[in-house]
Amino acid sequence: MPTVLHAPIEIAGQMGTLCQGLRNFGWTANGYNWFHTYLQYDSPIVQTDAYELMHVFEPLVRAADIIHFHNGDTMLTDYRDLPMLKALGKPMVMHHWGNDVRDVETLNRRLKYPLPPSYHTPDEIRAKLATLSQYIDHAIIQDHELYEFIAPYYKRVYELPLVVDTKALQPVYPNVSNPCPLIVHAPTSDEFKGTRYVERAIDNLRSRYRFEYKRIEKMNHKAAMSWYERADIVIDQVMCGTYGLLSVEAMAMGKPVIAYIRDDLRPTYPGPLPIVSADPDTLEVNVAALISDPGRRRALGMQGRRYAEQYHDTGVVVQRLIRIYEEILQEKQ
Structure with a gap:
């Protein structure tokens, strides 16, 4: 079975639940998280920081058959890893979770009750997506709400529901x-x-x-x-x-x-x-x-x-995720 690497941000326990679900289906799935909160999810992944992750970067990516990034971030700052991973021919997918790509200014023109500003400005979001999509062809979102913001950038956008056991x-x-x-x-x-x-x-x-x-x-x-x-x-x-x-x-x-x-x-x-x-x-x-x-x-x-x-059950969602991985891996063959 293939090996998948998840990094670098755990959002609402989802990385850990997906990793455990993949293991249940026989995949080798390892997750690394550098984003720590008071929520303290019981998660079967490695809690780390950006410095430690940088030092284990090479062996982790060489062992991985596919790399699953989360929340618009990658393993090295300023996306320095993406040219290296592209050169290695590593299949990659970016999982966007919400405010990492949600253009609040555009959305608020249609909402009666405006959302608060995100942690990225619309210009910053567009710049990040432009850079990411130079190296990553595929993206995942939890539902159709985010589709309009990322569809112009990636070759393929998949919808994968939130997961719960x-x-x-x-x-x-x-x-x-x-x-x-x-x-x-x-x-x-x-x-x-x-x-x-x-x-x-x-x-x-x-x-x-x-x-x-x-x-x-x-x-x-x-x-x-x-x-x-x-x-x-x-x-x-x-x-x-x-x-x-x-x-x-x-x-x-x-x-x-x-x-x-x-x-x-x-x-x-x-x-x-x-x-x-x-x-x-x-x-x-x-x-x-x-x-x-x-x-x-x-x-x-x-x-x-x-x-x-x-x-939303783990088994149902993870089977969909495996089909996404298989499509991406097949493209690289």
Whole structure:
């Protein structure tokens, strides 16, 4: 079986989950991460830094049959590795995750509620993509939301859904007899997730409905998951127009999810997406509807679990990833 090298940034535990999934299918998959956060995902990859990675660069790349980069970065600063890897004939793919390529200025012309500035300006994003695509022909994104920003650069763009190990998560469906549902919101970025709109809706509902609300932040992943398990309603991001890993984990745990899904993106998802779409204008009424209807909360939780198993489970996603790798490797033969 081939050997794949993942580097250099772990986003939301995805690199580790993909590596473990590839190993389950007999591939040799090694991951190296230099981006460390308070989330502390339990991940089967090597935690390192840019200096250490530079010193093991040569043996790692020579042993790899394909190199899978993440988040618009490569193993050496200023993309110094790309000419060397191209000269070696190493097949490569870049996995873009969101704000590394999302042109917020362009997107905000179409959004009623603008997203905050990214950590890269649009000019910086375009310059990075121009450089990357000189050496890398293939890119991966989690869904169609990012397609418009990278399609002009790469020869082929693949969509690979976010991945979760559903077998490791037992569903805990909302109790229809619970008179005081727990609503959970977990912003890693308040501005991007729309937290002020979420909490405005929550404050407006307190005088009319009985419920609990928990905001999850600055908490490691294991502790956060214990709160998701107890939740009756999970609110993800309400401005971007697509859903994130919180939605996927919550669906896998059997929870009804609220997130803003852009009308133009909904047809691009596989199957009927069981996420309640709500933007800042409609959030309050949609949260109220779920508070008032425990039967619907449970039904959506069950639909979400099935959706996660069918489209986001490790086995399903990794098989798609292997097909992507096989296409890329075949091109190099």
